Amino acid sequence: MAKRLGLLYDLTPKAVHIAVLVNPANAPVAEATLRDILEAARALGLQIRVLNASTSREIEAAFATLARDPADDLYVPGEGFFISRRVQFAVLAMRHAIPAMYSSREYPEVGGLMSYGTDALDPWHQVGIYTGRILKGAKPADLPVLQSTKFEFVINLQTARALGIEVPNSIQLLADEVIE
Numbered sequence: 074m075a076k077r078l079g080l081l082y083d084l085t086p087k088a089v090h091i092a093v094l095v096n097p098a099n100a101p102v103a104e105a106t107l108r109d110i111l112e113a114a115r116a117l118g119l120q121i122r123v124l125n126a127s128t129s130r131e132i133e134a135a136f137a138t139l140a141r142d143p144a145d146d147l148y149v150p151g152e153g154f155f156i157s158r159r160v161q162f163a164v165l166a167m168r169h170a171i172p173a174m175y176s177s178r179e180y181p182e183v184g185g186l187m188s189y190g191t192d193a194l195d196p197w198h199q200v201g202i203y204t205g206r207i208l209k210g211a212k213p214a215d216l217p218v219l220q221s222t223k224f225e226f227v228i229n230l231q232t233a234r235a236l237g238i239e240v241p242n243s244i245q246l247l248a249d250e251v252i253e
Contacts, residue, residue: 074109075116077189080226081146081174082117083244084187084233088145088172090120094135096152098127106150132158136165144171151176151190159183163232170236181229181252186236191221225249 082088093110095103107123114121122144124135139147149155149162156179163184166173175181175188199219207213229252233240245251 074106075113076224077174077176078110078113078117078119078148080187080189080244080247081148081172082119084238084240085146085172088119090122090144090146092122092124092135092139092144092147092171094124094126094132094147094149094155096127096154097125099152099154102150102152106152110148110150127154129158129161132161132165136169139171140169143169147171147173149173149175149180156180159185167232167235172236172238178225178227178250181227181232184232185229186232186238187226187228189226190224192223192225195221195223227252 078091081091091110091114093106095106097103111121124138126132126135147166155162156177159175159180160183162173162175163180166186167184173180173186175185176190178188178190180186180188203213203216206216226248227250228240228245228248230240230245231253
């Protein structure tokens with residue numbers, strides 16, 4: 074979370090007010106997001122405003138709220154329902170001219186500004202390795218629990234230009250993928 078917020082802050086250093094959208098229907102993710110984002114925001118001196126959405130209409134309503142009372146940036150956490158609505162997020166963020174950080178590459182691939190998150194293929198690779206070990210006789214209970222170690226930063230330069238954001242070369246060099 075701190076890395077995501079830090080990258081967003083690096084791109085929009087004048088931002089102070091960050092809107093965070095959470096899905097209250099997915100309480101574990103919402104609670105973890107709020108806990109982590111508040112800690113990361115405090116370290117950067119940012120103010121957080123929480124918006125809730127658990128339906129497509131509520132996503133529209135959250136952006137309508139942002140139109141009336143703008144935030145400088147938006148953070149959308151990794152959450153199954155939100156990922157399924159990624160095109161809606163990209164369109165609304167562009168329409169309301171709000172820079173947004175997402176948690177997976179699927180967002181910038183459809184027009185979102187940027188994302189930082191785990192490489193979606195890495196866990197599947199790990200599953201293959203574990204399967205091979207089990208087939209060779211290893212006991213599943215003896216295998217260590219693994220966490221993702223491969224993260225990727227993706228930025229969409231077309232979206233940045235459309236939002237009037239100049240992406241410094243230093244940020245482009247950090248990116249694992251730059252979408253032209």
